[in-house]
Amino acid sequence: MLYNARMTDITPIDNDLSRRFLFEQADIRGETAHLEQVLSDVLESHQYAPGVQVLLGEFLAASVLLSTTLKFEGTLVLQARSEGQVPLVMAECNSELTVRAIARGAQEATASDFDQLLSEGQLAITIDPVKGQRYQGIVPLVGGSLASSLDAYFEQSEQLHTRFWLRSDGQRAAGLLLQQLPAQLVTDACEREEQWAHICTLAATVQDEELLELAAERMLYRLFHEDPVRLFQPRGIRFSCTCSRERTLNALSSISVDEIEDILREQGSVTMDCEFCNQRYVFQKEDLAALLERGEDPTLH
Structure with a gap:
């Protein structure tokens, strides 16, 4: 019209x-x-x-x-x-x-x-x-x-x-x-x-x-x-923000395995906030298993 x-x-x-x-x-x-x-x-x-x-x-x-x-x-x-x-x-x-x-x-x-x-x-x-x-x-x-x-x-x-x-x-x-x-x-x-x-x-x-x-x-x-x-x-x-748990998890792949392991040792989980909408995503060790497997030793000490 x-x-x-x-x-x-x-x-x-x-x-x-x-x-x-x-x-x-x-x-x-x-x-x-x-x-x-x-x-x-x-x-x-x-x-x-x-x-x-x-x-x-x-x-x-x-x-x-x-x-x-x-x-x-x-x-x-x-x-x-x-x-x-x-x-x-x-x-x-x-x-x-x-x-x-x-x-x-x-x-x-x-x-x-x-x-x-x-x-x-x-x-x-x-x-x-x-x-x-x-x-x-x-x-x-x-x-x-x-x-x-x-x-x-x-x-x-x-x-x-x-x-x-x-x-x-x-x-x-x-x-x-x-x-x-x-x-x-x-x-x-x-x-x-x-x-x-x-x-x-x-x-x-x-x-x-x-x-x-x-x-x-x-x-x-x-x-x-x-x-x-x-x-x-x-x-x-x-x-509307296009962030999601899956996208945020994919973004973590740019972080080294050693750094992820350090964060898990210190904090028990990895937390990421979306810059656009402040949505918070929390990942436990089991959520990050696939990323940790990239390292030579995926086991946390």
Whole structure:
């Protein structure tokens, strides 16, 4: 079902929803994303400073928008490593719009400025399809924002024109994506560039409160009321961690047998906590029999 993007100000906000839209007279598509409860769920297990909460909100919104560009089942991981106050921030979203995120080493972060939090950083986008090969692209963090860095990533990759607008206040997060489509409605190259520049100029007028507070229908009408837009049915976004006892046990295989044996001698069991959701997994000696058999002497002394 399609919607006409001409609604009133009383249209309810699209909390934890993604909305796809198309321009009727231009080969341009778009996507909006609004997160509130999802962001709260991600932050619930961690004591992040306000600036880190804002950063995670933008990464989550961006991961949702990016995942909508995928045409196959899989997971998209958006990750930044830096020399700043946040050594690593990561958000991932799969094709079902299930998300999770983490900021590692950010316990002492006090800044609210993007460049201070992620100074001298690199941005990596990893696409991990259920079927097929994994792909990763890496670019420097530029322009003092995640949106500018994503714009640069797509410009460097020489894909179709793509632009991002991202906002977060630490309690809510939202994003707007525009992407040029292959020529169908308009084939003249100059006209396509003019249309793209026109739509991007209008989108660039979006205010923080419009992204965060307005429903997709109302926001799109404010931005593009002279350009016919079709708005598709919403898709729900939810938080869910992909950790499991089996995956955690597999992760222990990277630890040496001697180290596992030392932990068992000292503590009686091996305990691992998921960084994303704080779920705790406890493994007794019998649970680790297969791992211990890798050693020359699997018997604990």
